[in-house]
Amino acid sequence: MKYKHLLLPLSLIVSATAFAGGHREPYQAQTDLINKTFSVEEAPTLRVATFNMAAGRVSSLTEIAKAIKALNVDIVAIQEVDVLTARSGKVDQPKKLAELTGLNVEFGRAIDFEGGQYGLAVASKHPILKTAITELPSGEREQRIAFEAHVDVPGFDAPITIFNAHLDTKEDPTMRVEQVRELNDTAIDSRGIKLLLGDMNDVPHSATYQELSRYWNVVSDEAVDFRSWPASNPEIQVDYVMTGKAQKWHVENITVPQNNMSYGDINWPAVTDHLPIIVEMKMIEQ
Template sequence: MIVILFAISSCAKESDDIRNILPTASFTIEETKLYSGQEISFIDYSSDQDGEIVGWEWDFGDDNVSEEQNPVHVYNAEGEYTVTLQVQDNDNGIDLLSKKIVVLPAVNNSSLRIKIMTFNVHRGESASGVFNLDAIADVIKAHDPDYVALQEVDLNTVRNGKIDMAKVLGEKTNMNYCFGRAIYYQEGEYGNAILSKNNIDSEDNFVLPSINEERAALRISSKLAGSQSFSFVSTHLDYGEDNNSNTARINAAKRINDEFAINEIPAIIAGDFNDTPASECIAVLKEKWNFADTNNNPTFPSTNPVKKIDYIAFYPASRWTVVDVKVINTSASDHNPLLLTVDFNKVN
């Protein structure tokens, strides 16, 4: 986990006109992780109560400067740098703000490594039935994934005290979040969620075929390293072992293929598929998707796993290279999460 920004100094200088209210320097960085050789976007959020900002002076801490309002800069070496922005208003008042940033070593130009987790969080309850979002957040933070697919997530239900679980987990893990409803439940909603270290550029929710309980798939579009876009999907397929339930999962798999595995657009789908590796549902998905855990390690129940029902799969095969995949043993839920480390292969 990389902590990128924190303010280390701020000072202001009064202009000759004592009636002038000084400006306030402020800025942020668009990218979540910073790498040498990567374009880094600095976004100005400075303000002036009684006028306007007319000048910007950036010092990037590596002997390079800029007078643009929102500059883009490339660091040629890893390390810690102090970035300073000085702004000037139309009455010659100035303010400056400095922040430290950490620039990581350059990544392979042909690929980008990310970590994906899927975690059925059992509406916030541990394996012993105790509601504890701190325990779930601790599991996520301990393994530092870039994207997390969550299932069995409550939004404002009575049983969980009318809280927004996706928001709480996002805040506890310092990740962006979104929620997709499967059903209305106890004055609130119940469904899937996604946590992301990177920006969530768009989101949509798809109803899937089901027989026992309405199910859905939540999809986001997100950019890796600020430029490479992909789709990430969190889903939870229908339960049951009778023929009608099996048919519902097969039809859900067909819709997933039709909606998300198209036009060679890079995508990862993750979730609780409620079916075993030898099932027809998984066979249908394998027509389009490559599954990360080829050893089919069991994920459920968490206290003594005997069934593989939680999966991560990717499309198309040429855009992804599996580095590592493992089941994480925990009692924070009745499912064990699955963690994938994968290289995203860029296209020139």
């Protein structure tokens, strides 16, 4: 089942249902964002990160907030976030992180858990205009979602749409592939500038990765060690930053702070069990 927390007039819903033949209808292709190219010198710059905070189970929320501030990014997609759960001491973690970091923070509920909620969040230096949740196929396992946030970043001609995802953990990739297809089915209808960040719980060149690559460009560099889990002695990459195929980006810098790399004076393995992926890039085609 897929749903979004965006309300449309009933007349539009009826019209779309009655006349649309499915995806890639002409009305779905309409956008005010025209194709345009920029020189590297003139291109707008964006810094983003993906960060699994393990619901504060490794360190305190104060330490997590310090780590998020140290990322110094425009937008960070955060996985494993609690709201008023027993295990996190009935703390509203997104609200507290907003207070501690000074960032705009929005939460997307995946499940009810221990008297509260558990899900994903997006934090940004810039206004978050709207959000939406898409439920991903999860069977009898933990419900997974894609959390969509539209962020108004200065210098860009349109809001940037961030899709934050935390996919299934089972070794068999079948469920993750289904989840990616549902995510892609939602994202392809979103016009404009878009990125996908998150903990995909699978490695490069896997079936999950190949399915993601159909609709997204994975930010990569052979010179960068992308192993992100476990943070104390990284073995595999499961965390990713991806860009939509309508845009082209010039990557300026990629940072994965391994335990022998100082970044922002943070002892990253002491904060959570995943290392963040931090990317600074310039959009050379929108």
